[in-house]
Amino acid sequence: MxxxxxxxxxxxxxxxxxxxxxxxxxxxxxxxxxxxxxxxxxxxxxxxxxxxxxxxxxxxxxxxxxxxxxxxxxxxxxxxxxxxxxxxxxxxxxxxxxxxxxxxxxxxxxxxxxxxxxxxxxxxxxxxxxGSRPRQRSVAAKASEVVVARAYRTTDQLICVGSSTGGTEALRVFLERMPPDAPAVVMTQHIPAAFSGSLAARLDGASPMRVCEARDGQPITPGHAYLAPGDRHLRVARSGARLVCRLDDEAPVSGHRPSVDVLFRSVAHACGRNAVGVMLTGMGSDGAQAMQELQQAGARTLAQDEASCVVWGMPGAAYRLGAVDKLVPLDDMAQAALNATRQDAIA
Structure with missing residues (x-):
């Protein structure tokens, strides 16, 4: 039909x-x-x-x-x-x-x-x-009703997030529930170059964390979230004892630039078990293979469950590979990621 x-x-x-x-x-x-x-x-x-x-x-x-x-x-x-x-x-x-x-x-x-x-x-x-599930925008909670964890402590932990179709709203829901001193977050969302700056600004307005479009060589610090610019790959690399953002214009990977595979693979190499991988709603399979590499490096891996996804493409692909430790509803993902960073952290 x-x-x-x-x-x-x-x-x-x-x-x-x-x-x-x-x-x-x-x-x-x-x-x-x-x-x-x-x-x-x-x-x-x-x-x-x-x-x-x-x-x-x-x-x-x-x-x-x-x-x-x-x-x-x-x-x-x-x-x-x-x-x-x-x-x-x-x-x-x-x-x-x-x-x-x-x-x-x-x-x-x-x-x-x-x-x-x-x-x-x-x-x-x-x-x-x-074939999607239209998700109406939820009414924003009043500031007095938002429960945000405080006094978070981290030892070089990093949360990496991949998303595509439906991801602009999923990222907002995820970040608005993060505390201001959460471990650093790096994000790849499939989006045109002209849109990523506006998206970063919107997410910054919604989150207790500081959210920005990533810059090449920018240090990665707790309490901050970094969004891959449209049409540029975002990688995480080590510079001495620090983690930094690296951007490049290399060919698309898995059909995309920025690519979730590129980000996740770099985090697996730079952070290993000190990382948490989060796959949110999206079309296709970008990031699934690299999420398995994250898991094999000792990172904890979470994926949005099918019921709360606009499109269960990317999370579903990772899940079918066996690369997902736990499926989590979108509304619970921030807390699940925070909980995962507290497990088996290495100083």
């Missing part, structure tokens, strides 16, 4: 190009197009699509307002089609907070030809979205 797609965009050209891109896949079917959210609302009722592509900037009602209403009243898988700009990045990350599953970017010029370059990516994301 084909996945039924509704294309929502105010541009007739974009609607035409997206319809062409999607319809040429035998397992995908564009059942309708809509020019604005009001039109989309009626088409959803009449056509009952499996997944939507949704533009951000549209007349009469913007895409974010429509998405917010949709996820409250009729949650369904949505893939955003957004511009690759700083403002586009902020809006897209907000859409992911509201419950969108994933996004593809459209260029500011040469829209038709630029979009066609993303044909395979768009089709894969629509397939994954159709």
């Amino acid at each position: 084909s996945t039924r797609v509704l294309v929502v965009d105010d541009s007739a050209l974009v609607r035409e190009v997206l319809t062409e891109m999607i319809s040429r896949a035998p397992d995908l079917e564009v059942v309708g197009v809509a020019r604005d959210p009001y039109d989309a609302r009626e088409k959803i009722k009449a056509l009952n699509p499996d997944v939507l592509t949704l533009d951000v900037e549209m007349p009469r009602m913007d895409g974010l307002t429509f998405l917010d209403n949709l996820m409250r009243l009729r949650p369904m898988p949505v893939v955003m089609v957004s511009s690759l700009t700083e403002r586009g990045a902020d809006i897209t990350l907000r859409a992911l907070e509201l419950g969108a599953i994933d996004f593809v970017t459209k260029p500011a010029v040469g829209v038709a030809s630029g979009l066609r370059e993303y044909t395979d990516q768009l089709r894969d994301k629509l397939r994954q979205a159709a």
Whole structure:
């Protein structure tokens, strides 16, 4: 049975190009197009699509307002089609907070030809979205209600995290539950270069830890979390007694740059049993093999359980390899990672 797609965009050209891109896949079917959210609302009722592509900037009602209403009243898988700009990045990350599953970017010029370059990516994301579990944004807890461990003590411990589809929100949930003096966290999330700085800033605002986009040669210290820049690999290396971030532009690994495999493999080498590996929601299998190498080096390994994942691709791949010590619901992952760093630590 084909996945039924509704294309929502105010541009007739974009609607035409997206319809062409999607319809040429035998397992995908564009059942309708809509020019604005009001039109989309009626088409959803009449056509009952499996997944939507949704533009951000549209007349009469913007895409974010429509998405917010949709996820409250009729949650369904949505893939955003957004511009690759700083403002586009902020809006897209907000859409992911509201419950969108994933996004593809459209260029500011040469829209038709630029979009066609993303044909395979768009089709894969629509397939994954159709089988995903839309997760509404949880209401942020009041500061007085957030229970955060204090006076944490660490001996050169490090937590490494990998994520992809659904990961921007999973990282927020994970980091907002970490204490300000937690062991250092290094993270690889599959995201375009134009988006990673905005994501790091959003995560910094949500977490008691200090969160930043990693810089080459930057010392890794407790209480800080470091996000791989989009389109650059992040590695952890030793510089004397210290751990530092190393960035490079080498070829994609497991189809990605940044790659979770690259990060996890470097942590296995630099930290061994002083590390904890965490695999969060994501499409594909990036990081699974290197998580097994982490485990073999003595690190504790945790993966998000299927029920709480948007897409149980990367965690599921690691689990099937036998590389996961424990499956953990997303809401419990921060505490599980902290508990794991307290086990068998080496000074």
